[in-house]
Amino acid sequence: MKEVIKIVTRKSKLAMWQTYHIENLLNNAGMETEIIQLETIGDKILDVAINKIGSKGVFTEELEAALHAGEAHIAVHSAKDMPSKLPEGLELIAFTERERMHDVLVANKEIDITKPLTIGTSSTRRVAMHKRFNPHFNIVDMRGNLQTRIAKMKDGQCDALHLAFAGVHRMGYEDMIQHHFDLDIFTPAVGQGSIAIEASTSLDPELKSRIVKAVDHAETHACLVAERAFLKKLEGGCSVPVYGLAQLENNTINLSGGIVSLDGKKIINDIIKGNINRAEEIGSELGNILIDLGGKELLQEIKSNL
Numbered sequence: 001m002k003e004v005i006k007i008v009t010r011k012s013k014l015a016m017w018q019t020y021h022i023e024n025l026l027n028n029a030g031m032e033t034e035i036i037q038l039e040t041i042g043d044k045i046l047d048v049a050i051n052k053i054g055s056k057g058v059f060t061e062e063l064e065a066a067l068h069a070g071e072a073h074i075a076v077h078s079a080k081d082m083p084s085k086l087p088e089g090l091e092l093i094a095f096t097e098r099e100r101m102h103d104v105l106v107a108n109k110e111i112d113i114t115k116p117l118t119i120g121t122s123s124t125r126r127v128a129m130h131k132r133f134n135p136h137f138n139i140v141d142m143r144g145n146l147q148t149r150i151a152k153m154k155d156g157q158c159d160a161l162h163l164a165f166a167g168v169h170r171m172g173y174e175d176m177i178q179h180h181f182d183l184d185i186f187t188p189a190v191g192q193g194s195i196a197i198e199a200s201t202s203l204d205p206e207l208k209s210r211i212v213k214a215v216d217h218a219e220t221h222a223c224l225v226a227e228r229a230f231l232k233k234l235e236g237g238c239s240v241p242v243y244g245l246a247q248l249e250n251n252t253i254n255l256s257g258g259i260v261s262l263d264g265k266k267i268i269n270d271i272i273k274g275n276i277n278r279a280e281e282i283g284s285e286l287g288n289i290l291i292d293l294g295g296k297e298l299l300q301e302i303k304s305n306l
């Protein structure tokens with residue numbers, strides 16, 4: 001009997017785009033699939049900033065419960081939404097080839113970024129970076145899925161939205177991009193642009209290896225291992241202003257990462273290189289370097305002010 005791979009996902013259009021992408025990869029490798037859609041607390045509570053909802057994994061818990069219960073074989077997530085430490089018994093088994101990783105400004109009119117602008121975002125990283133690099137911006141909190149945010153912008157709640165290129169591209173809003181941020185200055189969140197597959201550690205090994213073979217992109221995987229090991233050292237979730245980006249050059253990983261204080265005044269960052277087969281160690285090493293540079297105290301200060 002041929003096993004049907006049950007895929008659990010959030011319901012948003014971006015989550016569904018990503019899920020159909022995974023479904024295609026699996027179908028092309030000869031696997032049958034079934035999609036199960038669930039709502040997470042992050043989808044339900046839209047009037048509270050993510051970092052105030054409190055629990056880690058606001059976009060992941062309900063999907064993980066389905067994995068634990070054996071109701072689904074795999075869960076599809078934006079890699080960026082995944083906490084560095086997963087619940088017991090779960091693991092990330094595959095990462096798709098990365099989309100371009102940078103951040104963009106989306107607007108429905110021409111904007112001049114050297115002038116004061118009201119920018120919509122709900123990411124503490126983006127808020128802190130603007131305080132540092134664009135203090136002339138006024139930042140307003142903007143929750144909800146991409147479609148909701150664009151509607152709010154058109155409604156006049158902000159001049160532009162600060163978003164990941166990947167989601168904007170996937171949702172077909174590329175013609176509204178008014179500015180592309182430089183990766184070196186506005187380094188993205190760990191995992192940005194890749195789709196992660198989560199599964200129970202007790203998933204049948206044969207099934208697991210077929211899924212991994214169909215979905216996983218080895219180079220992206222190595223980069224994400226480095227970035228996530230870095231994030232883990234700093235015990236960062238998606239709500240602290242930590243950024244990190246691994247890029248591969250031949251067999252060398254270049255990993256840059258940093259922490260920025262909420263007011264944008266303090267920044268601790270560094271870059272290290274290492275061989276691809278040391279991805280995890282490179283990530284931990286960079287984490288330790290930032291801790292030695294005062295990162296631990298900075299993170300404590302940030303967490304007590306969130």
Ligand SMILES: NCc1[nH]cc(CCC(=O)O)c1CC(=O)O
Pocket residue numbers: 078079080081162163164165166167191192193194195
């Ligand atoms: N924070 C939510 C989220 N999680 C993943 C993406 C975009 C897709 C990706 O980065 O892979 C977004 C929206 C955004 O930050 O603009």
